Amino acid sequence: MLALEDLAGVSVRSSLLLSLSVLLLLLHLWLQAQRRPPGPFPWPVVGNAPQMGAAPHRYFSRLARRYGDVFQIRLGSRAVVVLNGDAIRRALVQKGADFAGRPDFTSFRVVSDGRSMAFGDYGPRWKLHRRVAHAAVRALSAGDARARASFERHVLSEVTLLLRRFLRRTAEETFFQPHADCLVSTANIMSALCFGSRYSHDDREFRQVVGRNADFTRTVGAGSIVDVMPWLQYFPNPIQTLYRQFTELNREFSGFVRGKVAEHRRSAAAGVTRDMTDALIFALDKGLGGAAGAFLGGEYVSPTISDIFGASQDTLSTALHWIVLILVRYPEVQTQLRVEVDKVVARSRLPTIEDQARLPYVMAFIYEVMRFTSFVPITIPHSTTSDTSIDGYHIPKNTVVFINQWSNNHNPAKWDRPEVFNPLRFMSQDDVLDKDLASNVLIFSVGKRRCIGEDLSKIQLFLFTSLLVHQCTFTADPSQPLRLDYEYGLTLKPNPYRIAVTLRDSMDLLKEAVEPQPRGDGAQS
Numbered sequence: 001m002l003a004l005e006d007l008a009g010v011s012v013r014s015s016l017l018l019s020l021s022v023l024l025l026l027l028h029l030w031l032q033a034q035r036r037p038p039g040p041f042p043w044p045v046v047g048n049a050p051q052m053g054a055a056p057h058r059y060f061s062r063l064a065r066r067y068g069d070v071f072q073i074r075l076g077s078r079a080v081v082v083l084n085g086d087a088i089r090r091a092l093v094q095k096g097a098d099f100a101g102r103p104d105f106t107s108f109r110v111v112s113d114g115r116s117m118a119f120g121d122y123g124p125r126w127k128l129h130r131r132v133a134h135a136a137v138r139a140l141s142a143g144d145a146r147a148r149a150s151f152e153r154h155v156l157s158e159v160t161l162l163l164r165r166f167l168r169r170t171a172e173e174t175f176f177q178p179h180a181d182c183l184v185s186t187a188n189i190m191s192a193l194c195f196g197s198r199y200s201h202d203d204r205e206f207r208q209v210v211g212r213n214a215d216f217t218r219t220v221g222a223g224s225i226v227d228v229m230p231w232l233q234y235f236p237n238p239i240q241t242l243y244r245q246f247t248e249l250n251r252e253f254s255g256f257v258r259g260k261v262a263e264h265r266r267s268a269a270a271g272v273t274r275d276m277t278d279a280l281i282f283a284l285d286k287g288l289g290g291a292a293g294a295f296l297g298g299e300y301v302s303p304t305i306s307d308i309f310g311a312s313q314d315t316l317s318t319a320l321h322w323i324v325l326i327l328v329r330y331p332e333v334q335t336q337l338r339v340e341v342d343k344v345v346a347r348s349r350l351p352t353i354e355d356q357a358r359l360p361y362v363m364a365f366i367y368e369v370m371r372f373t374s375f376v377p378i379t380i381p382h383s384t385t386s387d388t389s390i391d392g393y394h395i396p397k398n399t400v401v402f403i404n405q406w407s408n409n410h411n412p413a414k415w416d417r418p419e420v421f422n423p424l425r426f427m428s429q430d431d432v433l434d435k436d437l438a439s440n441v442l443i444f445s446v447g448k449r450r451c452i453g454e455d456l457s458k459i460q461l462f463l464f465t466s467l468l469v470h471q472c473t474f475t476a477d478p479s480q481p482l483r484l485d486y487e488y489g490l491t492l493k494p495n496p497y498r499i500a501v502t503l504r505d506s507m508d509l510l511k512e513a514v515e516p517q518p519r520g521d522g523a524q525s
């Protein structure tokens with residue numbers, strides 16, 4: 001039997017043990033909450049910026065192999081969490097709202113004087129803004145059969161002009177660089193959808209406005225130095241010059257768009273929606289309310305159309321530029337595309353949107369171009385909207401988050417020999433497009449910030465590819481080795497290359513389909 005004092009001793013020991021266990025549990029929970037993602041040693045002042053080099057997405061993928069899919073670096077004064085591989089979907093889909101913010105970067109506030117939806121922070125007004133922008137894009141492109149038919153006509157007109165230009169340049173120069181023509185061509189399609197007008201390829205103002213988009217994406221891409229070392233703006237240095245150019249090109253672009261919106265307000269007729277600008281004027285000029293007191297008025301028309309026009313140009317022209325490069329770099333793939341298109345589309349007609357389901361290899365080619373090049377390697381930077389966690393790591397509110405799409409598209413655990421260009425990886429044995437595998441390609445992002453132009457882009461790239469291989473043949477300049485290297489920014493742009501273009505039959509089908517009548521300089525309705 002236990003003596004009284006023994007009993008007292010046991011109970012003191014038990015309470016001590018219990019208190020200790022509670023303390024340890026609390027300590028464990030606290031440590032868990034403080035558990036930050038691992039990462040490389042940051043240098044004073046600059047952090048890890050110098051290590052990123054010319055291809056940050058590749059540097060991040062190397063770090064992911066060492067530290068795992070979630071790691072942290074320091075860029076100047078900011079801690080940046082980088083998400084790779086499958087952690088991207090776990091964060092952006094499963095904890096969508098927590099990771100849907102945008103950082104308070106200086107450059108982001110410059111875009112549309114802080115009224116941009118694409119660069120604006122998450123919240124009730126952003127949700128309303130995104131809904132309005134998405135509705136306008138859908139209504140004027142892929143929303144219903146009428147919108148699709150009108151969109152298809154715009155693409156057809158531009159492919160015709162582009163091909164004419166390619167043929168003329170081949171006749172004059174034998175081999176030429178297609179970059180500027182791809183840019184004007186894709187910008188013209190979006191200009192037709194946004195403003196109801198197209199431009200001659202020689203129009204200087206238009207070439208200047210769309211040409212400077214590349215400078216824009218250089219500054220807002222992940223790893224832009226001015227945003228993480230804001231003090232660089234205050235004394236003369238190359239970053240300050242870049243930042244001044246950035247503000248200047250934003251002013252120029254906003255001026256161009258505001259001019260278009262003003263013209264539309266003057267000529268708008270009630271009940272007639274000519275283009276996306278009209279759709280936005282009708283939706284916003286009378287004021288639009290949303291949840292939690294959110295409100296958008298007419299002053300948001302120009303920023304919204306700027307988001308749509310701006311986000312589409314650089315991405316779609318870069319996609320087309322890569323497609324042409326890959327057609328000449330892999331001539332056997334170009335032949336295979338032609339074989340499939342010829343089997344389905346007779347020489348007496350042109351490919352249409354309806355042919356898409358019967359041209360799985362064309363779609364497999366487009367998915368492989370997107371996967372292989374991953375030409376938007378890292379999305380627009382995100383930030384956390386509240387204290388949150390991912391894979392057991394604590395991430396405080398307002399942390400900058402980079403989404404490395406490239407790491408997903410080049411993950412050897414997911415893709416067989418990811419560094420090899422092979423559209424057949426998306427084809428099942430019975431020659432059908434493997435849609436499940438295609439949905440693993442990450443280029444339009446996922447979750448709340450997923451691109452609103454995805455459907456439009458896929459249709460446009462399908463039409464460009466099938467029309468071009470149906471109508472002409474691309475060859476590379478044999479005097480210059482074809483490389484697949486690029487310049488880094490929000491989009492990866494192929495370095496210059498030269499091609500020749502020859503017609504397979506005649507331009508008759510295209511001419512009959514559109515009969516475009518380009519004027520000299522200036523907009524054409």
Ligand code: HEM
Nearest residue numbers: 118308311312315376379380443444445449451452453457
């Ligand atoms: C191949 C073409 C395109 C690609 C690869 C692409 C890719 C992307 C990516 C990666 C983002 C950032 C998502 C994020 O931050 O997580 C984005 C955002 C956006 N894209 Fe696209 N895009 C393309 C074409 C377009 C087009 C044609 C439009 C307009 C019709 C468009 C409009 C936008 C807008 C407005 C945003 C901002 C969305 C937001 O912040 O909520 N994009 N896009």
